[in-house]
Amino acid sequence: MRTIIIPTVNEAANVGRLIPLIFRYIGEDNTSVLVVDDNSTDGTIDVVERLSEQYDVHLLERGHKLGISSAVQQGAVRANKGHVAVMDADFSHHPKYLPLLFEKLDEGYDVVIGSRYILGGGVKGWPAYRVVMSKGATAIAKALFRMPVKDPMSGFVAVRSSDILIESIKNPGSKFVLEVIIGNCSLRYAEIPINFENRRRGESKMSIQLMLFYLAMVGRAFLSGLLNWKSA
Numbered sequence: 001m002r003t004i005i006i007p008t009v010n011e012a013a014n015v016g017r018l019i020p021l022i023f024r025y026i027g028e029d030n031t032s033v034l035v036v037d038d039n040s041t042d043g044t045i046d047v048v049e050r051l052s053e054q055y056d057v058h059l060l061e062r063g064h065k066l067g068i069s070s071a072v073q074q075g076a077v078r079a080n081k082g083h084v085a086v087m088d089a090d091f092s093h094h095p096k097y098l099p100l101l102f103e104k105l106d107e108g109y110d111v112v113i114g115s116r117y118i119l120g121g122g123v124k125g126w127p128a129y130r131v132v133m134s135k136g137a138t139a140i141a142k143a144l145f146r147m148p149v150k151d152p153m154s155g156f157v158a159v160r161s162s163d164i165l166i167e168s169i170k171n172p173g174s175k176f177v178l179e180v181i182i183g184n185c186s187l188r189y190a191e192i193p194i195n196f197e198n199r200r201r202g203e204s205k206m207s208i209q210l211m212l213f214y215l216a217m218v219g220r221a222f223l224s225g226l227l228n229w230k231s232a
């Protein structure tokens with residue numbers, strides 16, 4: 001059994017189209033979708049509940065905006081044992097890539113990342129400042145930690161087991177894939193190229209606060225690695 005976790009805040013304009021498409025690309029056998037929603041007020045809940053009458057779709061409502069990483073972690077706790085994928089609701093992560101993500105897990109990889117920054121991948125529709133922020137955040141991570149992948153800032157990922165997400169995520173904000181990488185250097189990583197498209201519907205939840213959370217997270221992880229190394 002495999003689970004696709006989709007964190008949502010006000011994604012009514014997207015989830016209603018995304019979920020049927022997910023099942024179209026990967027079939028309905030052995031597959032369930034888990035939407036982890038933080039207090040959407042735009043009808044997202046109704047859309048997901050309606051879809052759950054037709055598909056193997058579940059909803060975890062949390063009532064407050066607690067952060068994407070925390071949504072992923074709580075979703076992983078609820079997920080079926082077995083393979084888990086995580087994707088955004090806004091079509092930046094197209095469901096056409098899901099079959100290949102799961103195929104790579106079947107080949108024996110532990111973590112498979114949908115990567116914008118390898119040959120064949122890319123970003124479409126982002127303003128220049130978003131590209132600079134993403135590349136800057138990636139450069140910081142690469143300077144501070146050994147990186148087995150080119151796109152540790154991606155949020156499109158499949159993992160062998162939900163435990164990988166449950167045990168690695170320590171911060172509620174974003175960039176949970178980076179946390180997985182920092183905490184698990186011995187896992188087997190693969191990347192597949194994806195074309196990331198900027199959202200066309202719904203509002204962005206990107207903020208300066210999330211960027212600051214990110215800097216605090218990498219800073220803390222770097223210092224604790226340094227302290228462990230010095231005391232070893």
Ligand SMILES: Nc1nc2c(ncn2[C@@H]2O[C@H](COP(=O)(O)OP(=O)(O)OP(=O)(O)O)[C@@H](O)[C@H]2O)c(=O)[nH]1
Nearest residue numbers: 007008009036038066067068071088089204205206
């Ligand atoms: N449950 C939950 N989901 C969230 C939260 N913040 C963002 N999301 C969802 O996480 C996914 C990624 O968020 P986005 O707003 O698309 O963030 P982004 O991709 O960095 O920025 P844009 O594409 O510009 O909007 C989307 O499906 C959001 O609805 C949160 O605090 N809780």
Ligand SMILES: [Mg+2]
Nearest residue numbers: 088090092199
């Ligand atoms: Mg997005």
